[in-house]
Amino acid sequence: MSPTVTEFEVFDIRFPTSDQLDGSDAMNPDPDYSAAYVVLRTDAGDGVEGHGFCFTIGRGNDVTAAAIEALRPYVMGRPVPRGAAELAALYFDLTHDSQLRWLGPEKGVMHMAAGALVNAAWDLAATAAGKPVWQFLADMTPEELVSLVDFRYLTDVLTPDDALAILRTAEPGRAGRAELLRANGYPAYTTSPGWLGYDDEKLVRLSKEAVAEGFAQIKLKVGADLQDDVRRMKLARAAVGPSIRIAVDANQRWDVPDAVRWMEALAPFDPHWIEEPTSPDDILGHAAVRAGQPVKVATGEHVANRVVFKQLLQAGAVDFVQIDAARVAGVNENIAILLLAAKYGVPVCPHAGGVGLCELVQHLSMFDYVAVSGTDEDRVIEYVDHLHEHFVAPVVIDHGRYRTPVAPGFSARMHPESITAHRYPDGPVWQARRTTLEVNS
Amino acid sequence: MSPTVTEFEVFDIRFPTSDQLDGSDAMNPDPDYSAAYVVLRTDAGDGVEGHGFCFTIGRGNDVTAAAIEALRPYVMGRPVPRGAAELAALYFDLTHDSQLRWLGPEKGVMHMAAGALVNAAWDLAATAAGKPVWQFLADMTPEELVSLVDFRYLTDVLTPDDALAILRTAEPGRAGRAELLRANGYPAYTTSPGWLGYDDEKLVRLSKEAVAEGFAQIKLKVGADLQDDVRRMKLARAAVGPSIRIAVDANQRWDVPDAVRWMEALAPFDPHWIEEPTSPDDILGHAAVRAGQPVKVATGEHVANRVVFKQLLQAGAVDFVQIDAARVAGVNENIAILLLAAKYGVPVCPHAGGVGLCELVQHLSMFDYVAVSGTDEDRVIEYVDHLHEHFVAPVVIDHGRYRTPVAPGFSARMHPESITAHRYPDGPVWQARRTTLEVNS
Structure with missing residues (x-):
């Protein structure tokens, strides 16, 4: 058996x-x-x-x-x-x-x-x-990798033969790139300075700290109030200087006309990209935003599946594809999305943060570098400094780069005591909060 | 209080x-x-x-x-x-x-x-x-109806003012159309003959019965095997004659190239539309299918929300918009979709069947006729003769038309005894099946 x-x-x-x-x-x-x-x-x-x-x-x-x-x-x-x-x-x-x-x-x-x-x-x-998963994937043959993909609804753009050709082109360089990856890690950017709930002082302080820590890109949340965003973008630009990239992220807040107007106002401060300017379902809307103002467009963390990614690429709607390790159907569907992006030559810059998303998605970008796109040019993985302490093998950031994971597996494992403490609604963290709320009310 | x-x-x-x-x-x-x-x-x-x-x-x-x-x-x-x-x-x-x-x-x-x-x-x-809900809606002012819609992500195509203009244009004719509706009902088509699991004899018999009952349109399921579909389509066309419309429905089975090839083979039998030729998320794919073969394209029962419907219309991807009463966020979101379709002049032909979908969606088409598009030309509501006996106020079909509901409410109510009998997994229908399965195994 x-x-x-x-x-x-x-x-x-x-x-x-x-x-x-x-x-x-x-x-x-x-x-x-x-x-x-x-x-x-x-x-x-x-x-x-x-x-x-x-x-x-x-x-x-x-x-x-x-x-x-x-x-x-x-x-x-x-x-x-x-x-x-x-x-x-x-x-x-x-x-x-x-x-x-x-x-x-x-x-x-x-x-x-x-x-x-x-x-x-x-x-x-x-x-x-x-x-580690990145290496487990990068050790598979092109044929094995192709077998992992569901090509249904993709073949007007990407056939199994197309995918095989992409993977075979990258195959000879795999060993060399894996060696470089182990030595140098993979570029990261940080969103930690830019949450909308932070005041100006904290924004400036954390932006400067990010640069001091070696990040070449930071990200600010925008979209609630244009004058606030202009002020915050100006402060951040002054804090980090002209050579650090500042991405901005509207988290789907706008309709197309709003996105165009807003980004025209922020453009003088040289944003690297505008992320999620509108609905993640709005392929044609993203294309209109990209065509209507000067800043590059990124999206993907809420894109439902490979079929929508296919169309974002077909429509020329995005400059950066932001995969998420845990929204689509896991590794397999993300391989399809990496192949689609490679076919169109569009860089993949993953969404991360949340709980454990950095831990997971680093493997996918590193696999992409070694065995799919074959490059890390213009590519960068999001990093947010939250909740890593709950993971058995947390990501390691060193001078603005993800260190390449060496532990076997997907870095997905939480400490048992973290699981026990945070179980909802019966774990001690939540029980204690309920008691506090009752006392205070 | x-x-x-x-x-x-x-x-x-x-x-x-x-x-x-x-x-x-x-x-x-x-x-x-x-x-x-x-x-x-x-x-x-x-x-x-x-x-x-x-x-x-x-x-x-x-x-x-x-x-x-x-x-x-x-x-x-x-x-x-x-x-x-x-x-x-x-x-x-x-x-x-x-x-x-x-x-x-x-x-x-x-x-x-x-x-x-x-x-x-x-x-x-x-x-x-x-x-009844259709009338409850049709008695609201244009301003009230506009207030029900979430225009987020729609304003590049449909603003509140656009919606108001559509509704005001239809306003003077409301009373006359409501009267016609009460007298004549609303056109239906039937899918009952065409389920893929039915054999040829049953297909032919039910197709003829549908015509005898007064239906001017039937629908066949296709997409599993091309030769089978050609044979079934030929049989159905021979059974109903040239003047009855035969729609075909692939239920998302194809990629774009398959859809084009398949519909070229079925085109000689004059299909009225091809429904769900590919993924409901594939706006550009539907546009390519529509451009690539001669049969009109319909979709919508699995379209997730108003933002995707907006793009299907923007991209010229569909000839018929198939709303579903229970997939999007109910009446409110369906009003948005009716308004989008009216803006583009594309007829709405609802998906129905299942459990109670006919009962619900008739109200939306009738409201559309009275107060939005102002016409029932080229429009038809799907009808499937399943499970209506479980509803307190089931739809009534008369000579191929939905009779206009007069009972207050949304026709959504099931008989209490139907609910009790079919509760899963503990209702008697399911308990009995488990016992039967155990006895037979």
Whole structure:
């Protein structure tokens, strides 16, 4: 008998981040960073587990946990995934159940839940193989990588043969780039200075600190009030000087005409990109924003799936593709998106932050560098200094770069005591808050 | 004290429709038509309730029910909605919670749940007003109707002033059209002959019966096998003759190149439209299908929200807009979509069938006829003869037309005994099936 998945445990974990306005922006004034977290265990006898999660910002984390539970029958009793064949089969099963597909298709809660399980399976397989996920991926053949992708709805733009050609072109340089990556890491930028809830003094202080720490790019949240944004952008530009890139992020706050007007006003301060100027569903809107003002356009953290990314590229709507490790259906769908971006020559600059998104997505950018696009030019992974202390193998930032992870797996694992403390609503952190609220009321 | 919502009850209701292959198509081989169903009660003392639901096809109906539960705090204790102001406020609250919005935004499980509650509130308000929803809507002023719409992400194409102009243009003819509607009803087409699981004899027999019953349009499911589809289309055309419209529906089965090839092969049999040729997210793909072959294109039952509908119209991707009463955020978001379609002069031909979708959506088409587009030309509401017996005020079809509902409310109410019998997994229908399965195994 080959070993199978024998345990499937789901946790609703929430951190009360809204207390400090960490993570506050024009659309998300008070997020409680949360994870619908799943642990897979097996009877292989090697003690290897698979950990994965959906990232949410509080309310509704229980709905996402319920969606993960709905996928339990596809995972329990399944042969332990070891390589490309099993990891492809699991992804296809989780996203092609005809009844569950009705709830998306391939979008929202149900799709995020599939992503959590796909990522947990990758954590399991890479851990058992003794490799970090980026390397586990970069050691696969082009044919294996192509087998991981669902080309449905992509073939008007990207066929399996196209994908194979991209991967084969990058193949000869893999070893050299992996060596460089281990030596130098991967460029990061930081969003920590720019949350909308921070006052001007804190914005300036943190912007200067970011430069001192070696970051070549920072990011400011914008979109609530134009005069405030002009003042904050001016302060940040004065604080960091002309050579540091300042990206701005509207978190979907605007309609197309607002985005054009706002960015014309901010353009004199040389923003590197405008991120999420409007609805993540509005492909044609992003194209209009890109055409209508001088600043480059980035989006992706809320883009539902590979089909929407395909169109953003087809329509010439974005200058930067911002993948997210935990919104689409995990590693497999992100490989499709990396291939689409490579086909169009558009740089991938991942969204991160939240809970554990930096930990996950670094693997995908590093894999992209080694085996897909073959370059880190114009590419940078978001870094936010929140909640890393809860992870067993947190990201390491060194002079504005992600150090290349060496521990086996997907860096997805939280400390057991963090899970226990932050379980919602019964963990001690939340119990204590309830008591405090009752006393104060 | 003004009366408030005091009870909020959610049911997971499923019908074992997969037994008969009713509803079988190329993507959904064995649906169990289901409803995550919600009932609102108040302390108004008038006994009026509000009923609403999400339609799903089986597995995951529990996840949708959990999503409705997550919205409970927005509804319980709220003043009983009576008119446009309260119905607008509820819709905005349900779709703008910043934490829950992260789970979409405005798509998938969370958005469908908001739709169920919005629709339940309309059922409640219209019932209390003693009017069917179509009339309750058609009696509102253009200003009230505009206040119901969320114009965020629409203003590059449709502003509140544009909407007001459309509604004012239709205003003088309202009374006359309402009279015609009460006399003549609204045109229907039937999908009952064309399910993919039916054999040729049943297809031919049901097609002829549909024509004999007065339908001027039928629909066939296609997309699994081209030679089968050519044969079935040929049989259906021979059965109904040249003057009856035959729509075909691929249920998202194809990539763009497949859709073009397939429809070129079916074109000689004069299909009226090709429905869902590819992914509902693929705006540019639908535009390419429309440009690449001679058959008109329809889509919408899986389109996530008004922003995607906006782009389908902007891109010239569709000849028919197929709204669904229960996928987007209910009546309010569907008014936005009706206005967008009116702006572009594209006919709205709703998706229906499933559980209770005919009952709901007839109100929206009739409202469109009376107060928005002002015409029923080229318009037709889908009709499927399934599960109507479970509703207190089922649709009535007469010579291929929907009779205009006169009972107050949204026709959304199921018989209490149907709810009790089909509760999943503990209702007697499901208990009995489990016992049968155990005996047979």
